[in-house]
Amino acid sequence: MYLGLTAMKEKSIAVVIITNGPGELSTWVRPVVDYLNKINDTSKNIDKLNYSIRLVLVPCPNATGKEYEVAKSWHKFELVTEAKTFWKLLIRPAQYAKWPKKGIVIFLGGDQFWSVLLAKRLGYINITYAEWISRWPRWNNVIAAMNKNVKKSIPSKYRYKCKIIGDLMADITNKKEIALNLEEKKWIALLPGSKKAKLMVGIPFFLEMADHINKNNKNINFIIPIAPTTSTSEYLFFQSNKNPISKYYSSKIKQIKQIKNSVFDYVIETSNNTKIYLINKHPCYEVLKKCDLAITTVGANTAELASLTLPMIVVLPTQHLNVMNAWDGIFGILGKISFINKFFTFIIKNWYLKQKKFFSWPNIKANKLIIPERIGNISPKQIANEAIFLIKNKNYLSEQKDNLSKQRGKTGAVKKLAYIIFNSIKKFS
Template identity: 45%
Template sequence: MASPAPTESGLAVVLVSNGPGELTTWVRPLAERLHATLPLRPRVPEASASLQLLLVPCPNATGQEEQAARPWGQFERILPARLFWSLLLWPRRFGPWPQRGVVVFLGGDQFWTVLLSARLGYRHITYAEWVARWPGWNDRVAAMSKEVRDQLPHHHRSRCTVVGDLMADLSSFARRDDPLPEGEWVALLPGSKRAKLSVGVPFLLETADRLAQLRPGCRFLLPVAPTTSIQELVRFSGPANPIAAAYGSVVAELGNGYLLTESGTRIELIERHPAHGVLSQCNLALTTVGANTAELGALAVPMIVLVPTQHLEVMQAWDGGLGLVARLPLLRRLIGVLLTFWRLRNNGLMAWPNIHAGRPVVPERVGVITPGEIAEEASAWLDAPERLEGQRQDLQALRGQPGAVAALAREVRSLLPRAIESA
């Protein structure tokens, strides 16, 4: 049954975000908390208030965020990033908007929510992970840490509350009602964008084959990102992907929820998203750089972060510093020197847990690495459960105490009329 269309009466809570990582780790937990504590459409069809999602332009977005969020059933209205400027110019083109509302920044450029809240006449709160850029335009600022609050001018600090790290609550959303079978599980995370998948899929398939030879009892799972499909993953492992020719593993069979390589390695394919429940039960993860490392860190899953630099033509399409370095004209032959310089400028850290800690917490393997080398290293980690537990504890310590989602929800509720809670 379709949700009723938004009306001018009532109130709207508009969550603003950008990419897939922010959606799964910030937006979804907060939306669940708001639904649990307030009567909101579409979960409560007769409610006077609604929960809505607006996606904003961002170079790190995939374009598939709307499709990823829609099955959650949390939002009465979802507007994709391509409509953002039209919304600012002609908001009623997309239906009526309630006269009262709150805009919540949860990713992207903070200025977009400044514009949106001003255009709709709504109140405004920003979740500031590292810095609050426009405190004067916010009714409230929810800071990740005391350091973020201390950066604010003194006359703005009274409207800022330290709520903590939203990622610290992620493990509480990793449901254990579908436990993995017994065994030693390794998660394979090749990325979510075509540029990363073209390298990550063949690299990790061969790594899984080699690790299975070293540890015959090892079991593997691969979460299928909402921005791709099983069929696309299989194509990246075959002749349609020129990079696959550099690796020795081929998909021999695609079954119901799994794939089998020619060497006989079975890899379970996890299509539900987010896959936090199964990921939280894995002994180890092999992952590319990006939002994956933040999610794994929040789940306290030990990991090895992989950046094989031998495929420069593909790395040009990567996001972040690696893509910038790889796109430098006439200098691609100096990629090793440039990459080393870039990493030194960033303290040699590329994975989110390491950047957050300012020191190596999880191993990063950058360079002309091979599946055989990574399989041997993974096997060594799995042979040392005390090392895995040490990394797990370090990751847990980075995220701090849970409770940030509930604290942020309270801040949002403080900007709403009291009448909504008893509606």
């Protein structure tokens, strides 16, 4: 079955990107693809390369299921395959497209083993971006490492394959300035999540938290950057009685109104008349950069906020752990085993949470607490009070901003990886 433009030109080189969730798609895949095309577009005619970029989504408990539609809407890939078809693709690649003899499989999210498998199946070389560890160096042709620690962890006989390029997240830029009317108010960005299980808890929790903040400080505005994998209709659903978690929280959405001629697309008005502005554009770094503070769930978004040096509070309300079957890591894996969900919830609360040192990307990378993590049976009011305290005490926000800045890697990783891919394609020409 051939879809659209999947019958490639005879001498074309296949560039196949493996990825999984929304964070990797927007902060790793898209920038690298854009820079690779930029290199080729600015090359002289004799140096231009004939390649085709394909995106293969792989199974992942942290994916939302909407990555396929988002990736296709960018119109950057000749072919996009869904995560649910990965095994069929692996067994019968020709069912989805013609595959040239020469190509590259690039790992940019998910499990590194998937890219090794697909590269072997197609007979292509493999390039792996290793953020924390290179798991299969023996079968990697090139390892693009985030830092020297990744290289040190590779067995010595394979280290020659490794090139330290830096942190892809560090290349998140804020070149575009916007005319955001602050009205002498402070701005807090709310990131309740993008996956169903996160939104089940996040929407009711964050609505009530915003109401508490607004009740005590009218000088604060709120924004929510809507993830491309979710929508306003889901916000309405998860604050309603259809969501069993909503009964534990009193705040509701009174209405969601569309806004015209504004940087924002919608405004939520709660039952307590708190206004929360929504922005559909993704990524919306230029808006986030204007904020004073972010309150977020755990996940890849903590890395994005850190790259913007935006102070944050990370929350994980474990009183609803039994429904968190799409949270990161062990939460997502164990939470799907429904008949022993209660047992694993007990184990996670009483052992795993006590054993695990940090949950957010900045703290994991720094190996110390540089941003507050509020894990446990926490209430919206507690987080609201902490947010108000931080907003009133600029020294704390400045200190956090400085610490985030120190942890941010040097820029240029996207460019370096794009050139590794470009030069690898050239070798085939």
